[in-house]
Amino acid sequence: MELPPGLVYIFGHLPRVLISSTSTYIGLYILQDRQVLPNLPSWAPIVVAILAWPIIFIAHRYNTLWANKRAAAANGATIAPFVNKSPLAIISEVVETIRNGYPGEVVLRWTKEYGNVVQFDLFTSTATFEIRTDASVKMIVDEPEHVKAVLATQFDSFAKGEMWKFHRAMTRPFFTRERISDFEIYDRNWDLSLKLAKERIEEGHSIDIQDLVSRFTLDSATEFLFGASVGSLSAGIPYPPAHIESNTPSFYNHPSTKFVKAFTEGLILAAVRTGLGREWPLVEFGHDKITPLRKVMDEFTDPLMKMALAKREQDLADGIESKDKEEMTLLAHLVNHTQGQIIYTTTGFIELINPVDPKMLKDELINLLVAGRDTTMCLLTFAIYMLAEHPDIEKRLRQEIFDKVGPTDGPKYEQMRDMKYTRAFLNEVLRLYPPVPADSRTTTRPVVLPPARKGQKPIFIPKDTTCLYTVINIHRRTDLWGPDVDSTNAALTFDPDRFLDDRVQKYLVPNPFIFCPFNAGPRICLGQQFAYHEATYYLVRLLQHFTEFTLDQLSNLPPPEQWKSGDALVAAEKIRPTSHLTMYIKGGLWVRMKELKTNEA
Numbered sequence: 362m363e364l365p366p367g368l369v370y371i372f373g374h375l376p377r378v379l380i381s382s383t384s385t386y387i388g389l390y391i392l393q394d395r396q397v398l399p400n401l402p403s404w405a406p407i408v409v410a411i412l413a414w415p416i417i418f419i420a421h422r423y424n425t426l427w428a429n430k431r432a433a434a435a436n437g438a439t440i441a442p443f444v445n446k447s448p449l450a451i452i453s454e455v456v457e458t459i460r461n462g463y464p465g466e467v468v469l470r471w472t473k474e475y476g477n478v479v480q481f482d483l484f485t486s487t488a489t490f491e492i493r494t495d496a497s498v499k500m501i502v503d504e505p506e507h508v509k510a511v512l513a514t515q516f517d518s519f520a521k522g523e524m525w526k527f528h529r530a531m532t533r534p535f536f537t538r539e540r541i542s543d544f545e546i547y548d549r550n551w552d553l554s555l556k557l558a559k560e561r562i563e564e565g566h567s568i569d570i571q572d573l574v575s576r577f578t579l580d581s582a583t584e585f586l587f588g589a590s591v592g593s594l595s596a597g598i599p600y601p602p603a604h605i606e607s608n609t610p611s612f613y614n615h616p617s618t619k620f621v622k623a624f625t626e627g628l629i630l631a632a633v634r635t636g637l638g639r640e641w642p643l644v645e646f647g648h649d650k651i652t653p654l655r656k657v658m659d660e661f662t663d664p665l666m667k668m669a670l671a672k673r674e675q676d677l678a679d680g681i682e683s684k685d686k687e688e689m690t691l692l693a694h695l696v697n698h699t700q701g702q703i704i705y706t707t708t709g710f711i712e713l714i715n716p717v718d719p720k721m722l723k724d725e726l727i728n729l730l731v732a733g734r735d736t737t738m739c740l741l742t743f744a745i746y747m748l749a750e751h752p753d754i755e756k757r758l759r760q761e762i763f764d765k766v767g768p769t770d771g772p773k774y775e776q777m778r779d780m781k782y783t784r785a786f787l788n789e790v791l792r793l794y795p796p797v798p799a800d801s802r803t804t805t806r807p808v809v810l811p812p813a814r815k816g817q818k819p820i821f822i823p824k825d826t827t828c829l830y831t832v833i834n835i836h837r838r839t840d841l842w843g844p845d846v847d848s849t850n851a852a853l854t855f856d857p858d859r860f861l862d863d864r865v866q867k868y869l870v871p872n873p874f875i876f877c878p879f880n881a882g883p884r885i886c887l888g889q890q891f892a893y894h895e896a897t898y899y900l901v902r903l904l905q906h907f908t909e910f911t912l913d914q915l916s917n918l919p920p921p922e923q924w925k926s927g928d929a930l931v932a933a934e935k936i937r938p939t940s941h942l943t944m945y946i947k948g949g950l951w952v953r954m955k956e957l958k959t960n961e962a
């Protein structure tokens with residue numbers, strides 16, 4: 362039987378507390394016994410022993426602060442200011458942002474208030490006392506120069522996660538041009554999507570495009586990764602909120618619905634755990650909430666894993682070596698390339714040395730599903746939101762699609778390379794609505810970052826500090842993306858041409874870290890090209906078949922009232938962008954669209 366997470370946490374911390382209290386008590390006893398100390402009342406050693414741990418903490422905390430100050434001074438650097446708010450104020454601002462706020466809002470407010478680099482700590486506003494001693498201080502480093510240091514130039518000073526190199530090396534060879542340019546899977550899933558969309562349009566209803574796209578990306582990703590689709594498109598799509606009674610029981614009870622529900626809930630819980638840091642077991646004290654969700658997902662993945670492993674064993678027994686071309690799923694690739702070394706024993710038997718743990722294989726696949734599904738779904742959902750907001754852009758995109766691909770055929774890799782406006786459009790969506798709006802890295806040794814502003818000192822970051830950076834805020838800054846043009850804010854204007862005209866040379870080329878939706882440096886997204894292909898494929902198909910995208914404002918969740926006082930972009934939002942690990946639209950994106958008649962093209 363497994364212990365609940367809360368007890369594991371307490372038992373894990375208990376020895377340190379017990380050791381300090383017990384040794385203090387014994388020490389006092391010996392000192393009294395040897396008459397080094399006068400005899401104390403019997404309760405006194407007990408009280409001192411109980412207080413031993415907090416006292417050690419405070420002493421450690423002050424010692425660390427003092428040591429950091431000295432180290433900063435020795436480097437000619439400065440320590441960033443702490444966000445000067447009470448712990449309750451910090452918690453309530455974060456909770457309010459999760460409930461009603463705009464992604465990246467808290468960070469923006471804090472960095473504006475205190476200068477660009479700030480520190481915050483849930484346990485104290487003034488950094489006088491800290492319950493944990495490592496990775497508890499978070500620092501916001503929102504300057505492109507700092508992001509460059511964190512992701513690239515000082516990459517080795519930040520934690521990479523256990524076995525990161527191994528995982529990357531194992532997965533990377535799979536993303537060859539040939540594999541990521543095979544659009545057969547998309548063709549099948551597009552046909553299903555098209556049928557669902559057409560039926561719903563004929564019934565006179567709007568469509569939750571976010572839901573439809575997420576079914577497309579999930580089915581494509583599971584087929585690409587595991588060799589079998591979850592089949593979420595075959596469940597159908599939901600009716601708008603006002604017609605919820607039209608959803609059939611078979612829609613709710615479809616096996617894929619269970620998988621999707623477990624997957625989505627798991628992502629939200631994982632984001633909550635990340636926010637809580639190492640203290641998450643205190644919130645899930647008696648019950649680990651993610652494990653049962655993982656079991657639901659395992660019901661789908663386990664049989665596929667077993668099949669792949671059995672096939673590999675059979676191939677080995679038959680002396681068949683896998684051909685690269687045959688490995689069209691990532692699972693087959695991982696099984697073939699991580700099964701350890703094959704040796705022939707003296708008795709002629711084949712033996713595997715260091716076979717890879719199937720659990721690790723499964724984790725790898727689920728990680729890739731997280732990395733690959735919701736990100737592309739986000740890109741496509743916000744792309745369609747922008748089509749609804751900018752009909753002129755829809756026309757230009759269709760023009761390019763018809764010029765390069767034609768009105769009916771699916772796109773090919775070579776054609777995609779020529780679709781410059783489509784790529785610029787996708788980049789502009791990624792700029793204003795980056796699927797991973799914020800990210801973080803933790804220092805493994807002290808780091809000195811360049812000054813945030815001219816004339817300021819470099820910034821000293823102690824060891825074990827979690828550095829947050831909000832890509833979404835960097836992507837929207839006027840000082841980085843251009844000043845006002847015809848009285849509107851250029852950085853907050855949706856304008857794909859900025860990735861095509863002289864603004865590329867002016868802003869992006871000299872300062873590439875102002876745009877990093879896929880991260881940068883040695884840990885840059887492995888699926889970047891895959892994602893561009895998938896999104897381009899979907900856009901081509903969508904614009905070959907549909908036009909006149911308009912938002913169904915009776916079904917979309919309206920943005921909170923307070924957003925009206927935000928910047929120009931936030932104030933003009935018609936839907937509610939929010940985020941767990943990745944961005945999405947709360948309540949979905951309900952859109953009406955018309956079938957495209959050939960002569961309209």
Ligand code: HEM
Nearest residue numbers: 529732733736737740796797878879880884886887888892
């Ligand atoms: C628009 C779509 C996508 C965006 C914006 C995106 C963004 C990112 C970002 C920001 C990271 C860095 C995360 C971190 O290290 O903290 C990342 C990593 C990664 N992504 Fe993507 N991604 C997208 C699509 C995909 C797809 C489709 C796949 C695979 C099928 C994929 C596979 C990966 C992998 C394997 C990593 C880990 C790389 C490493 O740690 O070395 N991504 N992605």
